């Protein structure tokens with residue numbers, strides 16, 4: 230009998246991450262703080278007991294206001310940052326566009342970076358050669374192909390990084406805020422590509438601040454607040470929550486009226 234339960238592509242189990250915040254960097258500053266009996270450093274919890282199972286073929290958005298822990302969680306899923314507690318398992322080839330330009334070497338040309346970054350993302354030379362023209366065409370970097378990428382505009386940089394990553398045909402594609410960079414035409418091209426990628430049954434986890442964009446691409450939203458999951462369910466509720474939390478913040482900054490209505494009831498998958 231076929232298995233009705235979809236396979237997990239990503240399993241995040243009780244992940245915790247703490248950072249150390251240093252309040253004094255110079256000896257003078259340290260002395261002043263010590264005399265005043267102020268802390269020199271403190272531990273800061275960026276993620277607290279985060280769990281989620283992402284099935285093969287799901288397109289999931291990580292949402293939350295600034296500093297809620299989205300990028301940290303994506304970095305831990307990608308493996309570039311270890312968790313302090315808990316574990317993460319990912320099935321298959323992973324490609325991550327985690328930071329703008331990540332994986333591209335500024336002193337190498339676009340052409341050289343296609344091979345270097347392709348290799349980092351798991352393509353051998355033969356596969357890169359086969360996909361080279363498609364990568365360059367999608368990136369639309371034209372005559373800049375043989376220029377060092379430090380001369381690229383941020384949009385060109387991003388186009389190349391996105392194009393290489395998407396052409397590795399990853400099983401799990403992790404994307405952080407990259408669609409905020411670049412021109413609207415390329416952004417539309419990326420959205421189309423991501424939709425095609427999603428429709429081909431691959432898995433995607435995306436961080437973005439644009440609620441409209443996330444509604445277009447994702448079906449599920451995991452909403453983080455102060456490093457904890459407060460909503461894990463349909464994307465529309467998650468996107469509405471993002472808009473509401475932003476309004477709440479804005480009002481707090483402007484000294485407007487107090488608390489807004491309580492968050493929606495948590496789905497079965499959410500934790501405190």
Ligand SMILES: Nc1ncnc2c1ncn2[C@@H]1O[C@H](COP(=O)(O)OP(=O)(O)OP(=O)(O)O)[C@@H](O)[C@H]1O
Nearest residue numbers: 248249250275293294295296297298299300301302
């Ligand atoms: N390397 C680090 N050292 C110390 N603190 C860090 C580090 N990386 C992240 N943080 C802190 O951890 C918290 C979560 O950061 P993170 O970048 O994951 O949030 P985010 O939700 O992605 O925010 P944004 O939407 O602004 O990108 C923030 O308060 C951030 O300042």
